[in-house]
Amino acid sequence: MKNVERILFPVDLTESSERLVPHVTTMAQKFNAEVHVLFVVRIFQYFTDIYVAPPSISIFENELVEGARRKMSEFVSAHFGAMPQTHGEVVLGDPSDAIMNYISDNKINLVVMGTHGRKGLDRVLFGSVAERVIKTSRVPVLVVNPFATE
Secondary structure (H helix, E strand, O other): OOOOOEEEEEEOOOHHHHHHHHHHHHHHHHHOOEEEEEEEEOOOHHHHHHOOOHHHHHHHHHHHHHHHHHHHHHHHHHHHOOOOOEEEEEEEOOHHHHHHHHHHHOOOOEEEEEOOOOOHHHHHHHOOHHHHHHHHOOOOEEEEOOOOOO
């Protein structure tokens, strides 16, 4: 297997993400790799067509990013405090596009992410982020069901 130096761990900052931490830390320790924890705040640009003022959306997105940065800091401290090679990042955008850009921009060698997420009509309308990442990633993607592992 190719040497893994940088692992990307896309999170939603919920209990599901917490359940995946042992898998990420095991891989990071095995390869002595740095961990990049990424949270993507979904853009709301598509709401501008339904009579919501763009400045209102922009203000709301900025507040979401700031709140996510605080939560990310807490998440990284709580789960990766003993791993100094861990970086937390919050970005604004489409989740699958932002993950793919982050992989490229940061020379990521492995992605570890959960299979959970949207179900039913939401999945039909928005699709699965994990599925899109798996289909388009040029690096290996380890996908774990956070509720199937105890």
